Amino acid sequence: MTVITILYAILTMGALGALFSVGLSIASKKLSVEEDPRLIEIIDLLPGSNCGACGFAGCAAMAEAILKGDMEPSSCPVANSESIEKISKLLGLEVKEKVRNVAVVLCRGDRKNQKKKAEYIGVESCLAAHLVGGGERACNWGCIGFGDCVDVCPFDAIYMSPDGIPVVDRDKCTGCGKCVEACPRNIIELHPINRNVFVLCKNRDNPRLARSVCSAACISCGICERATGGEGFKVIDNLAVVDYEKYTKEPILPTDKCPTKCIVIVGDPEKEK
Amino acid sequence: MNLLLVFISAAVVNNYVLTYFLGLCPFVGVSKKLGPAVSMGLATTFVMTMTATVTWLIYYLVLIPLNLEFLQIVSFILVIASLVQLVEMFVRKVSKPLYDALGIYLPLITTNCAILGLALFMVLKEYNFIESIVFGFGAGAGFTLAISIMAGIREQLDIADVPEPFKGAGITMITAGCLALAFMGFAGLI
Ligand code: SF4
Ligand code: SF4
DSSP: OOHHHHHHHHHHHHHHHHHHHHHHHHHHHHTOOOOOHHHHHHHHHSOOOOOOTTSSSSHHHHHHHHHHTSSOGGGOSSSOHHHHHHHHHHTTOOOOOOOOEEEEEOOOOOTTTBOBOOOOOSOSOHHHHHHHTOOSBSOSSSOOOSOHHHHHOTTSOEEEOTTSOEEEOTTTOOOOOHHHHHOTTOOEEEEETTOOEEEOOOOOSOHHHHHHHBTTSOOOOOHHHHHTTTSSEEEETTEEEEOTTTOOSSSOOTTTTOTTOOEEEOSOTTTTO | OHHHHHHHIIIIITOTTTTTOOSHHHHHHTOSSHHHHHHHHHHHHHHHHHHHHHHHHIIIIIITTTTOGGGHHHHHHHHHHHHHHHHHHHHHHHOHHHHHHHTTHHHHGGGOHHHHHHHHHHHHTTOOHHHHHHHHHHHHHHHHHHHHHHHHHHHHHHHSOOOGGGTTHHHHHHHHHHHHHHHHTTTTOO
């Protein structure tokens, strides 16, 4: 093969390519489809993270559904209230207030608090560990600690503390719920951001057993229930739960009364009101 | 007479799908309903005819004089890809429902091996310009024929009492096989 041939080859392919691309660009002008300009605007207003939490393939598909009226603008779990308002205005819809949800990790069983029951050697995934023997931490209800939740978060809003328990960055969290789905122990829940009081434990074993595996477990002593006169905390099935209907803001609260400190104020109640 | 032979040979006797087993992906993918199947067939026919025309021009007017036959495949792919883009824009403009129904299969015409196969066969068989166009059109007609027959059968199969293990992909493959057997009957005609 001579240099000339190579040169010709390059030139020919270049010329052909140029020819076709010019043709195509002319055609794309001529054949361009008029799209509802609002569609583009809605797409721009949606978060654009294409996380799929709304059930559509991506933000564009969701925008189409909103435009058609099949979905509400607020059905995007990720969009902030400002952009939802803008979309609603754009379409002349009533603006619906939406309190932002954030993820809360309901467990304090990090490496310091939770006992170790075994050595786990295997795939470093909470789901895998959960399936074989529950991982190396002793509590069968609590965090396994391999961070499946951290891995799935599309917004970098959840990270592992040095002691191995996930921490949610409440500013970054969009409430998409991916971590909730990922956690095999179901210890992550979505709550409105203005809820700040939580019982950070899911252990429903009896007090003695719970205590023996984790120093931060709820031991269902009932002190919180008594301290609020049953109007806020209730011990159900060996676990204290907050009744958010009754437990509004004040009076705060028996957090310091809880002997294992599993009632905790999460976030900043002042700022997040 | 010769042109008629070329047409029939491409459309029926050497049917791309049922004899050469080229382009099976859209053949199975878009043959659930008759409507989209026919449209897919027509889109493919258009691309095939255009491909045959343009590739003939490129091959005989550019590649041969410059001794660049080895660029055959690359340049043919270029042609096909551009044409498919064109068809895609066109379909989108003319009929959005059809565009949605064809979905991913429309861009997939690009990788439909029947089309590249057509261009390569055309060179192999040394057709002249007119014959090539007829050849491309015939191949497209054959594809449309095959995919429409298949879609018709599959629409019937939907309501037929298919034994459980054969449902879905199984019976589709069997049907395609039977069709191919039927088309083998034409072998040797031309
Ligand atoms: S994955 Fe969890 S932490 Fe991350 S944004 Fe979604 S809800 Fe928040
Ligand atoms: S997925 Fe659940 S168990 Fe695993 S680290 Fe996250 S919170 Fe812990």
